[in-house]
Amino acid sequence: MNLPDDAIVFQNVCKTYGLYTSKWQMVKEALGFKNKKEVQQFFALNNVNLTIKKGERIGLVGRNGAGKSTLLKLITGNFAQTSGTIVVNGQVQALMNTGVGFHPEFTGLENIKASLLYNGLSKDQFDVAVEDIIDFVELGDFLHQPLKVYSLGMQSRLFFAVATAIQPEILIIDEVLGAGDAYFSAKSAERMKKLTNSGCTLILVSHSAQQVLQFCDHAYWLESGEIVMQGEAIDIIKAYEEYTKKLENEANSNSNPQPIQSKSVIQSKWLRDKLLNEVLMNHNVMNNPMGQNANPFADSAKQIGISRWPSLESGLKIEDIRVLDASGNVINQVGVNQTLDIEISILAEETGQYDVYFVILLFTEDGRWLTRHASSLQQVKLKQGEIYTTHLQYEQVLLGNGKYMFSAAIYKILDLKDLSNARYYDLLSRSFEFKVVGEYLDDTTVFHHPARWSSPANGQSRPAVTAQNQTMIEVQ
Numbered sequence: 001m002n003l004p005d006d007a008i009v010f011q012n013v014c015k016t017y018g019l020y021t022s023k024w025q026m027v028k029e030a031l032g033f034k035n036k037k038e039v040q041q042f043f044a045l046n047n048v049n050l051t052i053k054k055g056e057r058i059g060l061v062g063r064n065g066a067g068k069s070t071l072l073k074l075i076t077g078n079f080a081q082t083s084g085t086i087v088v089n090g091q092v093q094a095l096m097n098t099g100v101g102f103h104p105e106f107t108g109l110e111n112i113k114a115s116l117l118y119n120g121l122s123k124d125q126f127d128v129a130v131e132d133i134i135d136f137v138e139l140g141d142f143l144h145q146p147l148k149v150y151s152l153g154m155q156s157r158l159f160f161a162v163a164t165a166i167q168p169e170i171l172i173i174d175e176v177l178g179a180g181d182a183y184f185s186a187k188s189a190e191r192m193k194k195l196t197n198s199g200c201t202l203i204l205v206s207h208s209a210q211q212v213l214q215f216c217d218h219a220y221w222l223e224s225g226e227i228v229m230q231g232e233a234i235d236i237i238k239a240y241e242e243y244t245k246k247l248e249n250e251a252n253s254n255s256n257p258q259p260i261q262s263k264s265v266i267q268s269k270w271l272r273d274k275l276l277n278e279v280l281m282n283h284n285v286m287n288n289p290m291g292q293n294a295n296p297f298a299d300s301a302k303q304i305g306i307s308r309w310p311s312l313e314s315g316l317k318i319e320d321i322r323v324l325d326a327s328g329n330v331i332n333q334v335g336v337n338q339t340l341d342i343e344i345s346i347l348a349e350e351t352g353q354y355d356v357y358f359v360i361l362l363f364t365e366d367g368r369w370l371t372r373h374a375s376s377l378q379q380v381k382l383k384q385g386e387i388y389t390t391h392l393q394y395e396q397v398l399l400g401n402g403k404y405m406f407s408a409a410i411y412k413i414l415d416l417k418d419l420s421n422a423r424y425y426d427l428l429s430r431s432f433e434f435k436v437v438g439e440y441l442d443d444t445t446v447f448h449h450p451a452r453w454s455s456p457a458n459g460q461s462r463p464a465v466t467a468q469n470q471t472m473i474e475v476q
Helices: 023-030 068-076 108-117 123-137 140-144 152-163 182-197 209-215 233-252 269-286
Strands: 006-019 040-053 057-061 083-088 092-095 170-174 201-205 218-223 226-232 316-324 333-335 340-348 352-364 369-374 378-382 387-394 402-413 423-437
Touching: 006 068, 006 201, 040 068, 040 201, 040 226, 057 068, 057 209, 057 233, 068 083, 068 092, 068 170, 068 201, 092 152, 108 123, 108 140, 108 152, 123 152, 152 182, 182 201, 182 209, 201 209, 209 233, 218 233, 226 233, 226 269, 233 269, 233 423, 316 402, 316 423, 340 352, 340 402, 340 423, 352 387, 352 423, 378 387
Parallel strands: 057 201, 057 218, 092 170, 170 201, 333 423
Antiparallel strands: 006 040, 006 083, 218 226, 316 340, 340 387, 352 369, 352 378, 352 402, 402 423
């Protein structure tokens, strides 16, 4: 049953493709001589059910080949489902295959106008949209040059600007958010915020956890054509990252001598399913307050779902995380300029002497990485079962109003100039949070940077510069 506030509904949707063993099989099927027993069917999507409400902001995550782009193309009508029902209520604008409909011989301005003509705008709306795009892309004289001479960054800026110049009812973006350099990525993010805050339904596919957290409230995780998990974006991101880390560790472990290019964990469906079930079961228990060991940190820092990444190193484990005030009391809220102390307690699972680096990563609530705190090398000697505690202290919290989440880790090898060789004993990703409350609750400042005002001594003022007292210097 479809409700008036449903934007997109999938009911038992499947999309299959034939896997042909020869060109002759393809020819026979094209001529109408089909033999289902001869052609193996591949499920790009298998029995997918989802309902997206109008105005929702949805992220789609999953590995390459999981079915994300197939799902989007069914929504846009690029091709039809094999079975099941799809209902789409609203005008769809898709930013997927960048550059589709743009002619390399046309100038940038000509391509802008040609693309907008398909949207049925009035003359006033058309003129406003053209000016908006010109202002956004900042291409200057290149607007009058053929598209074929544009750099990839210039092209991506143009494609993104045209696709987002008109507010659609449903906006689909597939891996192309972020046009050009950092400056234009920031402009793109601000443009996206305006669109999503206007009530537009957003579906975003991205491998960037930060983008999904920044723009999406909820997310779906696809694996092998099926939706394996759905929920709040932060919960889905943490579970998906844990799963991909398990795949990476299995592929790189000594117990798997075959190279990743051959028959590895990535191709082993049995092992993928095993790792996937481990992650899903872990996150189901963590999010279920009635589950066994649902929250091992319940009496400590405020946790937002423990996400413990798998590790190839053994011996040490994070036993407890506590957020404390100046008096050593456990808190989850702190005021600006007050003291905040993050206490990390680690447990020795094996007796030994360990080289340890402690790391805290701090994020905004929408996933933006704020800062990293990495300790110097600490050498600790522990017996099995012993606890070692370290502290990270903010003498004055200078963060603005809002919630902040953080990750905590203990590393064995950590070179900040080359993180490719980093190895950790334990890592809890985006698992804890605290809240900062300032004097002015409507202040949206992210960071209060220390600074000092100064004025002339004795209240003396400097005379204003006027035309009468200016000194003219003639340069020969």
